[in-house]
Amino acid sequence: MSIKPNLILFxxxxxxLFSSLTLARFPSSAIRAELARRNSNKPYKAKxxxxxxxxxxxxxxxYQTFQHRYLINDTYWGGPNKNSPIFVYTGNEGDIEWFAQNxxxxxxxxxxxxxxxxxIEHRFYGKSIPFGGDKDVAYSNASTxxxxxxxxxxxxxxxxxxxxxxxxxxxxxxxxxxxxxxxxMLASWFRLKYPHIAIGALASSAxxxxxxxxxxxxxxxxxxxxxxxxxxENCYKVIKGSWEKIENIGKRSGGLELLRKSFGICxxxxxxxALEGWLQTAxxxxxxxxxxxxxxxxxxxxxxxxxxxxxAIDDPKTANDTFAKLYGAANVYYNYSGTATCFxxxxxxxxxxxxxxxxxxxxxMIMPTEGNNKESIFPESEWSYSDRAASCKDYFGxxxxxxxxxxxxxxxxxYRVLKRYGSNxxxxxxxxxxxxxxGVLKNISNTIVAIVAEQGAHHVDLRFAxxxxxxxxxxxxxxxxxxxxxxxxxxxxxxxxxx
Ligand SMILES: *[C@@H]1O[C@H](CO)[C@@H](O)[C@H](O)[C@H]1NC(C)=O
Ligand SMILES: *[C@@H]1O[C@H](CO)[C@@H](O)[C@H](O)[C@H]1NC(C)=O
Ligand SMILES: *[C@@H]1O[C@H](CO)[C@@H](O)[C@H](O)[C@H]1NC(C)=O
Ligand SMILES: *[C@@H]1O[C@H](CO)[C@@H](O)[C@H](O)[C@H]1NC(C)=O
Ligand SMILES: *[C@@H]1O[C@H](CO)[C@@H](O)[C@H](O)[C@H]1NC(C)=O
Ligand SMILES: *[C@@H]1O[C@H](CO)[C@@H](O)[C@H](O)[C@H]1NC(C)=O
Ligand SMILES: *[C@@H]1O[C@H](CO)[C@@H](O)[C@H](O)[C@H]1NC(C)=O
Numbered sequence: 266m267s268i269k270p271n272l273i274l275f276x277x278x279x280x281x282l283f284s285s286l287t288l289a290r291f292p293s294s295a296i297r298a299e300l301a302r303r304n305s306n307k308p309y310k311a312k313x314x315x316x317x318x319x320x321x322x323x324x325x326x327x328y329q330t331f332q333h334r335y336l337i338n339d340t341y342w343g344g345p346n347k348n349s350p351i352f353v354y355t356g357n358e359g360d361i362e363w364f365a366q367n368x369x370x371x372x373x374x375x376x377x378x379x380x381x382x383x384x385i386e387h388r389f390y391g392k393s394i395p396f397g398g399d400k401d402v403a404y405s406n407a408s409t410x411x412x413x414x415x416x417x418x419x420x421x422x423x424x425x426x427x428x429x430x431x432x433x434x435x436x437x438x439x440x441x442x443x444x445x446x447x448x449x450m451l452a453s454w455f456r457l458k459y460p461h462i463a464i465g466a467l468a469s470s471a472x473x474x475x476x477x478x479x480x481x482x483x484x485x486x487x488x489x490x491x492x493x494x495x496x497x498e499n500c501y502k503v504i505k506g507s508w509e510k511i512e513n514i515g516k517r518s519g520g521l522e523l524l525r526k527s528f529g530i531c532x533x534x535x536x537x538x539a540l541e542g543w544l545q546t547a548x549x550x551x552x553x554x555x556x557x558x559x560x561x562x563x564x565x566x567x568x569x570x571x572x573x574x575x576x577a578i579d580d581p582k583t584a585n586d587t588f589a590k591l592y593g594a595a596n597v598y599y600n601y602s603g604t605a606t607c608f609x610x611x612x613x614x615x616x617x618x619x620x621x622x623x624x625x626x627x628x629x630m631i632m633p634t635e636g637n638n639k640e641s642i643f644p645e646s647e648w649s650y651s652d653r654a655a656s657c658k659d660y661f662g663x664x665x666x667x668x669x670x671x672x673x674x675x676x677x678x679x680y681r682v683l684k685r686y687g688s689n690x691x692x693x694x695x696x697x698x699x700x701x702x703x704g705v706l707k708n709i710s711n712t713i714v715a716i717v718a719e720q721g722a723h724h725v726d727l728r729f730a731x732x733x734x735x736x737x738x739x740x741x742x743x744x745x746x747x748x749x750x751x752x753x754x755x756x757x758x759x760x761x762x763x764x
Pocket of ligand 2: 401402405406407408409
């Protein structure tokens, strides 16, 4: 049994297959009203900076610029005279406003720190599109997309922060970088590469060890398996047994129509592989965003959505009707609002502008996560670098460089290496998050600290605090705040001594 490999799988990294429903669920006038409401009271101002396209080449042709967006909030800032800190979010693969709205932690702690908040967009995403802001040109082929790399993005952040501090006459203000997921990887790499700009980094759910063979290619799906199995053995078994059933029914005459009806799929559909991919997406993203409170990051979800999915699967009313059970689980992820009329497997909308992750996943970001062992909740399969490379050749005409990230930023033997190099980093990981397998889970030194939350999910620490937050989450945030506060006092101490 195998599921057709396709580019969508790459987006399983941080971004996703936004299959249709996010938009289908609301009438467009409602979306417009909602956007208008949000526009009127956004907690930041958007600004644009003229950014260099190619930081690593003096060839005049590559010496072009683009308009680079960042968001700023100075409400709480103590100002330059007090050298009050600047908290910078190192943007990841999507619209920076979406990340800012999902990084409430920075807003929550800014008053106590009297911090300036800055969220910088990643080049080629959102409104920070090179080549005159024209996506059709910027995304056309390797001659333009070649400028979409992590090293260029980090150099963008460095350039922008230095210029911003100069403009604010705040050259001595300490900068702390924050990021989640790929943004967390960038935050930690920024601290390593630009220690003269950032005094510390909070890297949340940053799988910097998910490259080459540092982390097992089975770890990602093993964690998803463990999440569902921790709710009930039956839940795990029903999901695991469903793939073969779907394929078998799919082969029977009239089987596809039966599947379509069982899952509430729209009329334009369908093949069994697409249905399996759609279901798998729901399980992967629900595991990633298994937050303890209701949320709306990838999709609107209840608190503890993995538990809710398993509740649907374990529901005695559906007895041994596997499809009814899986349909119930899919509804948790795709229809929590209860307004989906049918599920459209064909249409894929991308409301957060994540599409060019495909290019990154075909060049530097070769993160082996797609292995499934015998125990996996998904069909058994091997991670195949050559399959990835072949798709990338087809799609973008490029050969990946699977060893570049570890060459540029390290990763092998990180505990030994960073023990003697670097300081002031926090790696947060929640063990419910499939990406935690590629995270830093042990303390490296007194100043490079791992915070691990057994019940945590993907960068849950960075979310806005709520009254319902469990104690472990409040403790994680308290610990992070204390550590950041220590970095800043130490910095002021050094500044006073004029080190
Ligand atoms: C900064 O954020 C706070 C909290 O969300 C908000 O009340 C304030 O209006 C924001 N300030 C600016 C300048 O956007
Ligand atoms: C690549 O894209 C650029 C910009 O759109 C275009 O000028 C060029 O002809 C394209 N090259 C190839 C080989 O398609
Ligand atoms: C700094 O000020 C200059 C001159 O006004 C402006 O062009 C530039 O965009 C500013 N830098 C940032 C990061 O906003
Ligand atoms: C990764 O592969 C290299 C080369 O084959 C090997 O030396 C190393 O031990 C492997 N590392 C891990 C963590 O498996
Ligand atoms: C479960 O399936 C078996 C056959 O596979 C069937 O005989 C039985 O009636 C089913 N149980 C329920 C409660 O539907
Ligand atoms: C979505 O949920 C509502 C409310 O439970 C239900 O009536 C509707 O049929 C569901 N949509 C689909 C496509 O199953
Ligand atoms: C790392 O050290 C801190 C104390 O500095 C401790 O609270 C924390 O639990 C340690 N992390 C791990 C993963 O052991």
